[in-house]
Amino acid sequence: MSVSATSPAVADPALSEFLNRSGLVKPGEGVQLVPLTGGVASDIFRVEVGERTFVVKKALARLRVAQEWNAPVSRNASEVGWFIEAQRAVPQAVPDILAHDPALGLFAMTYLDPAHHSIWKNELRDGRVSAGFAAAVGQAVVAIHEATARSAEVARRFSNDETFHAIRLEPYLEATARRHGDLAEELCALSRDTLRRKLALVHGDVSPKNILAGPAGPVLLDAECAWYGEPAFDLAFCLNHLLLKCVWKRQHAAQYLASFDALAAAYISGVGWEPPEAVEARAARLLPALFLGRIDGKSPAEYITTEADRERVRRVARHLIASRPKRLSHIRDQWAKEILP
Incomplete structure (x- = not known):
């Protein structure tokens, strides 16, 4: 060679x-x-x-x-x-x-040719926002969770607590707790509760930058955080990006929120391993913490550049963390009041 x-x-x-x-x-x-x-x-x-x-x-x-x-x-x-x-x-x-x-x-x-497989993050940035595509993402993610739910064999092979803690829970939740002392008990408890739950195979980084819009629908990449644990984490992690995009490209905020609704509904409708409302409640607890984590954790969103926008996210996220909503629609509505004209 x-x-x-x-x-x-x-x-x-x-x-x-x-x-x-x-x-x-x-x-x-x-x-x-x-x-x-x-x-x-x-x-x-x-x-x-x-x-x-x-x-x-x-x-x-x-x-x-x-x-x-x-x-x-x-x-x-x-x-x-x-x-x-x-x-x-x-x-x-x-x-x-x-x-x-x-x-x-x-x-x-x-190798998937970019000419036919565009990055979803770029599609969202450029205003090509499809609620149907967002729903397809939700369907794909929940199908993987459903196929691996409560599998002792898959759980054994993906017993990656150390890795998941190191690259997800510590940098997003625990690092944020160190910046927000009054929320530290809740954020650290959330980290512990998430790590303890073992229900399905989790991707861990379901983000628009890791999803391609291909001819046959979404293609998921970058599963370095793979872990057998809390499926609600994947749902909350992806929905978090759709909320954050509303700050990035304010003119498309209504479309991002429509995609939020479509992805959440598609995912929840596919849950069969436990009551769907239980998964939704745990995702609703995780989501505002991850929202705050992209401002004050170890991996801040690079496109939120002004202190005014960072404070806007902090204000909504802190309120939601303290109030512990059980429905994703409640989080969406609170953010819509803040971000839409």
Whole structure:
């Protein structure tokens, strides 16, 4: 294998070893690696070998954020496992895994051409907001939860409490608690309660930046946070992004809120492993905490840039955390009063 001299892989022998060991590249073949942007937790490359193109991903031990944020690289193997489980439930909604080497912490998957698979975050930014697509996201996520709910075997394979705590609960809830002492007891209790609940296979990062709008519907990527636990976390995490987008592009706020309603309704209607209202109540408790976490946690939303907007989120989130709503529509209505003309 010969790698392009301009490629970052020149400095990473593990990547070259993976490509050779997996059989994805044969001896003597020329390889071009193009770094892909957008993530803070992994090195990701588009690999071009002759007429073949695929993606290789390697987890980082220290994430690329301003505050110190470390995470186990073993999450790479869990991400592969999540893709395999998800494909059984929603085969059209995940890429194919081509090769995986747990020892090296690398895997390869199919490359999805941006010409036909746009990033949902970009669609939302540019005003191409579809409530129908949001509903399809909700349907895909709940189908994965339903397919894995109360499975002792899946629970055993994704017993990733340490990783989930390190890259989700600590940076979003507990770090925020340190900034809001009067809410610390509630936020830390919420972190503990979430970690204790073991019900279904959770993606952990259902965000518009990790979802492609493909010809057959949504495609979910970046399952590094995969964990067997609280399915309400995935629902709340994704809905949180739709609330935050209302600050980013105020002119599309009504459409974002319509997508919020569509995604929530589609998800709740697919819950079969427990009473749907129980999942909704837990998601409604998580949502305002995650909302505040994207202002004062370790991963602040990069597009909320003014202190006035940050204070707007804080004001609504703090009130909702204290009042503990049980319905997602209540959170949506409170935010609509704040953000709509």
